[in-house]
Amino acid sequence: MRKRVNNITVETYVGDITDLSLDAIANAANSDLWMGAGVAGAIKRKGGVEIEKEAMSQGPIRPGEAVSTQAGKLQARRVIHCAGMPPGGRATYETVMDCVAQALRIVDKEGLKEIAFPAIGAGVGGLTKEESARAIVEAIVEHSIANQGVRRVILVAYDSGSEPAFEKALVEIPEGAM
Numbered sequence: 001m002r003k004r005v006n007n008i009t010v011e012t013y014v015g016d017i018t019d020l021s022l023d024a025i026a027n028a029a030n031s032d033l034w035m036g037a038g039v040a041g042a043i044k045r046k047g048g049v050e051i052e053k054e055a056m057s058q059g060p061i062r063p064g065e066a067v068s069t070q071a072g073k074l075q076a077r078r079v080i081h082c083a084g085m086p087p088g089g090r091a092t093y094e095t096v097m098d099c100v101a102q103a104l105r106i107v108d109k110e111g112l113k114e115i116a117f118p119a120i121g122a123g124v125g126g127l128t129k130e131e132s133a134r135a136i137v138e139a140i141v142e143h144s145i146a147n148q149g150v151r152r153v154i155l156v157a158y159d160s161g162s163e164p165a166f167e168k169a170l171v172e173i174p175e176g177a178m
Contacts, residue, residue, distance in 0.1 A: 006144035010153045012166045013116070017156040020044045021075035023112035024068075026103055028120040029081040030089075033059035033067065039118045039158075043064070043079060047072035053126045055081045063091070064098030068106050074118075080106055084121035091121025093138045100139035107150050113153035119162060129165035136171040 001012045017039060019024050028039040033055040035044040044052050061067060066082045082099035085091040099131040100117060107115050122132040133155070140153055154169075157163040 001167045001170060003173070005141055005173065006143045007147055007152055008140060008153055009037065010140060010155065010170060012155050012157065012163050012170070014157050014160050014163050016042065016158065017116050017118050018042050018074055020116050020154065020156070022114045022116055022152075022154070023076070023109055024080050024103075024110075024115040025071070025074070025076045026066075026115060026117045026120065027055075027079050027081045028118050028125070029055070029066075029083045030085055030087040031060050031063045031065070031083040032056070032087045033061065033081055033083070034087070035121040038124065047074040047079065051079055055079075063089075064095040066099045066102040066106060068110060078110065078112065080115065082117075082120050085125050091125035091127050091132075093131055096121040096127065096132055096135035097139045100136050101143060104139065104143040104147075104150055104153075105159075108148040113149060114154070114158070115150065116154040116156050118156050118158070121152070121164070122162075129162050130168065133165040133169035134172075137166075137173065140174055176178065
């Protein structure tokens with residue numbers, strides 16, 4: 001699915017975020033920025049431990065914040081680590097929305113044009129796929145109003161069972177928001 005949100009094209013994609021060749025991909029991070037399992041583990045395995053080392057040198061950060069690092073051996077140019085929760089803790093709608101908003105500001109600041117987000121805070125983070133998708137899309141809509149550079153956002157579902165949550169969140173964007 002593809003939808004225009006002001007001057008940002010938002011797309012859904014089913015697959016492995018680490019396979020994407022983009023300006024940036026987002027990591028569903030914890031606030032200590034160590035990369036264990038899930039999306040973070042996949043990024044570290046494919047991209048290399050140097051990504052984690054650089055991220056941890058900038059932390060810890062608060063849930064709701066984000067930092068940017070190199071992408072190591074990944075095809076993406078940068079990894080934006082979005083801290084949706086503390087280690088072993090739970091994500092909230094607000095922390096997911098805040099870290100996505102900060103990631104989008106980082107993309108602008110670094111002169112990048114595109115980023116892919118996984119379902120931050122879903123699963124072990126405690127949010128449902130739907131809650132995560134709504135928080136991410138809400139942050140994109142808010143950013144699109146004063147957007148300086150982001151042109152493309154890809155919402156990545158690891159499997160086809162997760163994609164409907166992103167699609168529903170996009171369809172439910174209020175008309176006045178665009």
